[in-house]
Amino acid sequence: MQSVILLLGALSALTGVAFGAFGAHALKTVLTPEMLAVYQTGVTYQMWHAIGLIGIAFLQQQNHESALLSWAARLMFIGILLFSGSLYLLAILNQPWLGMFTPIGGVSFLTAWTLVAIFAIKKPHQSRYDSARR
DSSP states (O other): OHHHHHHHHHHHHHHHHHHHHHHHHTSTTTSOHHHHHHHHHHHHHHHHHHHHHHHHHHHHHHOTTOHHHHHHHHHHHHHIIIIIHHHHHHHHHOOGGGGGGHHHHHHHHHHHHHHHHHHHHHSOOOOHHHHHHO
16 A cells, blocks of 8 residues: 555656646746746645655554554645645636635645654654664
C-alpha cells in the first residue's frame, strides 16, 4: 500500500509543479489577479499535501498495518482532488458553484492530519537505544 501512496504523492507533486508553471506562465495574462490567487492557493495546498502523502508512505514502511495512516492517505488525496481541483476549475472556468466542493476537500485535509496526529499519539515511543538492543 505504501508504494501506491508514494506514487500518488509523487504524481501529486509532479502535477502540482506543472499546474504551478501553467498558472505562472499561461494563465498570468488570462485570469484576473483574484482568480490567479485562487488558482495559486490550489497549487500551494496540492504541493503541501503531496509532501504529506510522501511522508505517510515513509511512515507506513515501519507501520504496514496502520489503518489510521491508510485512511489519512486516502483522505489527503481526496482533499487534493476536491480542494485544489475545485480551485483550479473555479479560477479557469469562472463558475462560482464549483467553490462548494472546496470546503469538502478542506475537511478531508483536516481529517487526514487529525488521523496522523492520532497515529502519533497512539504509537508507542521507542528510542534508538531500545531499537539497538533488540
